[in-house]
Amino acid sequence: MIAISSIINIALRSLIANAMRSFLAILGIIIGVGAVVTMVAIGTGASEKISNQISSIGSNLILILPGATTQGGIRMGHGTIQTLTMADSEAIARECSAVVAVAPVISGTAQVVFGNQNWSTAVMGTTPEMVTVREWELISGRFITEQDVRSGTKVAVIGQTVAEKLFGDLDPVGKLIRIKKIPFEVIGVLDKKGQTLTGQDQDDIIYVPITTSQRTLFGNILPGRVRLIYAKAASLEAIPTATEQIKTLLRQRHRIGPNQEDDFTVMDLTQMLKAAEESTRTMSILLGAIASVSLIVGGIGIMNIMLVSVTERTREIGIRMAVGAKPGDIRLQFLIEAVFLTTIGGIFGLLLGIGTSLIVSSIMQWPVSISPIAAIIAFGFSAFVGIFFGFYPAYKASILNPIEALRYE
Template sequence: MIFMMLQEAWSAMSANRLRTFLTMLGMVIGVGAVILMSSIGAGTQAKVKESIASMGSNLFIVLAGSMTSGGVRIGSGGVQTLKMNDASAIEELSSIKAAAPVVPGTAQLVYQSANWNTQVSGTTPAFFEVRDWPSEEGSVFSDSDVRSATRVAVLGKTVATNLFGDESPVGKTIRIKNSPYIVLGVLASKGQSLDGRDQDDTVMVPITTAQTKLFGSQFKGVVRFIMVEAVSESVMDKAEEEMQVLLRDNHKLRPNAEDDFTIRNLTALANTAAETTKAMSLMLAAIASISLLVGGIGIMNIMLVSVTERTREIGIRIAIGAKQRNILLQFLLEALMISIIGCLIGVCVGIGGAYGVSAFFPISVVITQSSIVISFLVATCVGVFFGFYPARKAANLEPIEALRYQ
């Protein structure tokens, strides 16, 4: 019986192909828009998660203090208040896994006829542990290189590509500020950071080499900032409090004096960015889903027209023994078929649109099964919901009045 009703529904839809297509169009656009927006949102979330993962886990950055000069307040890093022994002391805390002092700068690198200007950072081997940044080729420098202020360097992927192309840089000699440095290794690719900066466009050298031979410093052992990794996410708050107490004690600050350093929880900032992106993705999907409601209203309007046009047919069916539930089911099936077919076409349109956006624009898209399944279920529910009123109206027609209808 259901099969016969489906055949009848298909015949009714085929009899008015253009009207049926226009009715489906709202559902096609709605489902396509939901899948496209969901794919863009999921792609953005994946990109943010990738950037967060590339930073490392449970991270803090301790910045040097600020200063006020002539009424002008200079931001963090304006005063050289952090030293190598601060990093060593922080690393001794029970809640801290590793701490790496950093002295950043920029320099021109030269290898044969190629040259490249990039960020050069002096640090310790702990930096690669904190950032979870292994070498892809060769190795990183050791503590003995730091103690000896050896002229060695570890290259980021971007720097290695621009200076050496396809050639292996390990063991080769580059010049940084006209001084020779032996390349020990190349770091694994990290990609872009949350602010869009290329993390692979960098060079790492021993911190003592940067302080004494590369950038120089009028204050011995001074560093710009310290990268810190906590033991676990559960002790992040405790670690921050312990670092604050330790640094205030090391810097001999009075109880009422302001901190001459700044501690930032990078993991919390990254998680906030991820939550914001997730909220934006949900908002995009919600906006796109409004078009599904518009499509549902279109189905209801056309079904009401169909009921009016087929009033005499309905009267004949009731007169020869069709029950109310049969009429109700017949028109519900028609609405459901329009909704499902429109949904299937919309899924194809949405997937094609997502791939098109990815191909022609620098936007990452991720097509998830959940977005397709949810769109399909919502479209089906919309078809049933908006098709129920016309179907019930048809089922409640009085047979005598229906037969008299012209």
């Protein structure tokens, strides 16, 4: 039995002897593997970015919106009637076991002024639970307290964008701002959350105590009524239970009969998350599939070169057979050459793919994520391509008739 190391040596030497052709042969594999690695990296990166964006809104978040009115057969949008109350919010917090935190909101848009700077932003009146519900940290100061809500103090917690627009480099905590010309003391600054999927800036926001917002800012909302309620389910799995509990409770509280429509809407982000994940996964698979085609084309290139090589080296094969090479030895030699080519192509392709991914991420500001598994699969696949497309040429070489091979010019 011939030693494998000898066969590898033979294969390596013949590849080096035809360096240029070997390089051209593996170019297809380099591009193929590079494309697969890059595409998967981009796809995975995009999917990670989307999940991050979605979870930044707040994981396990449930939104309760007031119902829509029907006026003369025309259905108005959410919130056209104020069906939700502070009491509803408190009842949810008290009675729904799958809900861990609840924060009602009275919101509106208002002009905010500090010194000679002014800015129009969303002002949300809410309760201390909001930071828990939204999983939002403060970078300085404190959030609204129960005390603030009870006494309706004029305090404000501002988002990063508002802080930037109004204060620049100044520390906002302790400063006085005017919301709708009413002075508020800034008591805290929220951490940066970035954009939502729809491109909304989550940091362009001011939180004030809910009581303050109702009394002094948005008087068009009836006392005790709220714009919407945020609730946080205990876990992702608890979301359906929590939704059901909230619905049952509110129907009961609003005295809605069995055949009547809800006068509120309960929404959660799981469906959105699932849809987004589904679409990015589809994109990843699609990109990977397109890239795989180039790997197959690369493999055909290898087969082509190996067939030429076998024909060209017919005489060499004849000589080897005459001195005692068995058909299996010849087959193994050409197979190893093909696998060698594709494996080297795989290594360079991997480097190319990683390089391209990094360039794409830095130039296009597109997140990429190079997963070791994708790299290993691409690499392993290239070796497999070598075996698959190298087999036929190797087989052809092994069945040559030594007498005819020796006579080949």
